[in-house]
Amino acid sequence: MTTETKRLIRVRTEKGAVFKRDGFGKKKQLSDSWRKPRGQHNKQREQKKAKGNLPKPGFGSPVAVRGMHPSGFFEVLVFTEKDLENLDVKTQAIRISAGVGARKRKVLQEKAAASGFKILNARVIKERAAEEKPAEPAKAKKDTKEAGKKAPAKKSASKAEGAKKKGAEEKKPVKVAASKSKPAAKETEKKEEKAAKPKAKKEVAKTPAKKSAPGKAEKKPAATAEKSKAEKATPKKKPSTGVKKNE
Numbered sequence: 001m002t003t004e005t006k007r008l009i010r011v012r013t014e015k016g017a018v019f020k021r022d023g024f025g026k027k028k029q030l031s032d033s034w035r036k037p038r039g040q041h042n043k044q045r046e047q048k049k050a051k052g053n054l055p056k057p058g059f060g061s062p063v064a065v066r067g068m069h070p071s072g073f074f075e076v077l078v079f080t081e082k083d084l085e086n087l088d089v090k091t092q093a094i095r096i097s098a099g100v101g102a103r104k105r106k107v108l109q110e111k112a113a114a115s116g117f118k119i120l121n122a123r124v125i126k127e128r129a130a131e132e133k134p135a136e137p138a139k140a141k142k143d144t145k146e147a148g149k150k151a152p153a154k155k156s157a158s159k160a161e162g163a164k165k166k167g168a169e170e171k172k173p174v175k176v177a178a179s180k181s182k183p184a185a186k187e188t189e190k191k192e193e194k195a196a197k198p199k200a201k202k203e204v205a206k207t208p209a210k211k212s213a214p215g216k217a218e219k220k221p222a223a224t225a226e227k228s229k230a231e232k233a234t235p236k237k238k239p240s241t242g243v244k245k246n247e
Helices: 003-015 102-117 133-211 213-233
Strands: 074-078 092-096
Touching: 092 102
Parallel strands: 074 092
Antiparallel strands: none
16 A cells, blocks of 8 residues: 555545434434435524534545545455456455355455455354364263163173172182081091991990880880770760650
């Protein structure tokens, strides 16, 4: 941008002409956008000093700078890549339309920057990896749900492992006892062999005693005979019929 254009832009801003509609502060439905006063008794139309100026020649900006962006370039609205073909890099700047999506905007910005255009509304476009971050909590939820479903199986497995450990701990002392009981078993066998020898002699001595057993068996019928005699001695009572004989 040359020094002359800079000076003209400064002049344009120093004028600062602002034209507002008459009565916009009195009624809410009226905006401050300019409308020419046409009323018969309108004070602004009659050019009263306190009512504001009317647009006249002399309030406009210099022709060389009229419609120019403060950066010193003329704005051009761009929608597609084809709109960049017939533009001048030295005098024109690009403004990308707001309707362009992020994917196409990224391609447009890269192409414009490569060709040397000034982008008035350049944006930092986030990458897909950054956009996918909100999707990670959903995966975490799925993982928690799956973990919740698998939790009982883990508990059952842990219980089974605990039972196995307990069984192994219980079996260990049994094995030790069995190993220790081997010499004890040998000692018991020796004792049984020693005890078996005198038992043979005792059995020989007890053989006549077995013969006396029938004597005991003979006494039992005698007792039964005495009981039968006692029953015979006692007269049996005749059953009463309950019917009285006639006297």
